[in-house]
Amino acid sequence: MAATDVRPAPGTGHSGPDARPAPATGTARRRIRPARIAVNLVLLVISLLFVLPLIWMVCASISSTAGFELSLPSPPTLDNFHAILNTETTFRPMLNGLLLCGGATLLCVVVSILAAYPLSRYRSRLRRPFLYTVLFTTGLPITAVMIPVYSMFVQVELIDSMFATTLFLTASALPIGIWLMKNFMDGVPIVLEEAARIDGANAMQSLTRVVLPLMWPGVTVVTVFTFISMWGNFFVPFVLLLSPEKLPASVSVFTFLSAHDQTQYGQLAAFSVVYTLPVVMLYLLLTRKLGGGFALGGALKG
């Protein structure tokens, strides 16, 4: 499946402000052969170990007699997918996930662009303390906040509200969102904006017409990564949502996991494939266009 295709395409990458040309492969060419073969062998072994669980998932999803042992399905069948592709098991949880994570991602990106603008463009006495606070917050374990959030939501009767959960997801992703967005925005030269200002543009206009178009790759990176991390987030909806019909796929896969007996590993694997597919596709899209995770790695390095 797509697993082995998730290629960061090293040559195409490195967009964003920290953009750098890909390193020349020249030095590698000059390496003596045995050393290079050894390096490749080591990487091959590590790759095999990493890919085994993924291979199992794909094999189990198309096998009628799936167990936990690694075996090729014979003959391959789509029965597991037929069994799970219905509203109850798959479509509704996926839609819920899309509403929760899509909504929160959109909000997070818009709000962090707004916040990044003054932080990137204006000097102020409060700028540094604010940035420190944002950075400090990125480090706090969100897991630990969940119990007080739960008590708080119970008291103001927001438990089981998809809207409130969306807002909480947004807030939890904001610190890192603001931080990355500010870094990307810093990469847009200020001179261009000054020209726009002279032509009479106000701050909002120069943000939307000059700055944003130039930092599109950065915005895309933040959007995709915010969405991916939310799509996989289990604890937040697990604690804040109760009704089965509101649960996103990240939680329903878990209840699915605990409620089913051994005979249905195949269906579970099939569900996992379907649930994973959107983020893999998004990641691939990002990779093709921008060098995927490497842009993020560049924005995060010290």
Next chain:
Amino acid sequence: MKSAAAPAGLAAPSGRAAGGRAARQSLLRGLPLLPSLALLAVFLAGPIVYCVYDAFTDAQLTGAAETHFVGLDNFSRAFDDPEFINSLWLTLVFVIGSAVIGQNTLGLSLAVLSEKATRPMRSLTNGVVIAAWVLPEVVAGYLMYAFFYQQGSLNNVLDLLGLPGQNWLYTMPILAVCLANVWRGTAFSMMVYSAALNEVPRELVEAAEMDGAGVWHRLWHVTLPVIRRTVMTNLMLITLQTLSVFGLIYAMTRGGPGNKSQTLPVFMYQQAFQNSAIGYGTAIALVLLVVGALFSVVYLKLLKVEED
């Protein structure tokens, strides 16, 4: 634009007559920050303040109309509770084993090796490692459960190699969840290190090579000092991420068998929601927050928001 002159703060208290226009201007400039400030205040700062309050009460999940202030009871209870001490140790093992040693070392090794590998091999490794990282948490937990299961892939492979298998999830669950977290999290370190290695000046490495420095020597004395800041940032970030891992462990072992893989987040969850002791659970959450905050402060010191 870069009016370094702007004397007042972004959200300077209005009303002060002095420099009214400048103040109004900076207020206007700070306006875009408001939505994020509101969200952060209500959904993050609020709960944290509430956490500090709740941790000193005997709040229960069910019934119990009123809660009482119990002072430090929850904390003294925690530090007298062998289960809490156990989960504190397990958290330490989990964070050091899977993040500091596992993800960090493997991530750096993969980044260094990738530079020297052939292009297809590099793409393959990166693709596979990143695929594990992109997977949703619970799916990763499920796959790792299948991998470490007694009849699972790991034992299949060991069997193939003629090595004895294990009932991993039963005999050494903490090792299994550590390795699972390495599987899931290594991509992050690998990407951060790859980006950093790109920035190491080639002349520096080549000069060292000319001087006859071996591979290890070059790595230790040339590359690592140059990417020092990245190493620290990466260590800090993965430590913090690993500290709050919940879904992966919960999906694999539920903290069991017994409490052999019950790290702090799992213990906290079980106390608060399964034993309905919200107050006690919150006290544990507060301990977790404080540990995270301490790491965060160190991280800040290392990173130092750029001087300006």
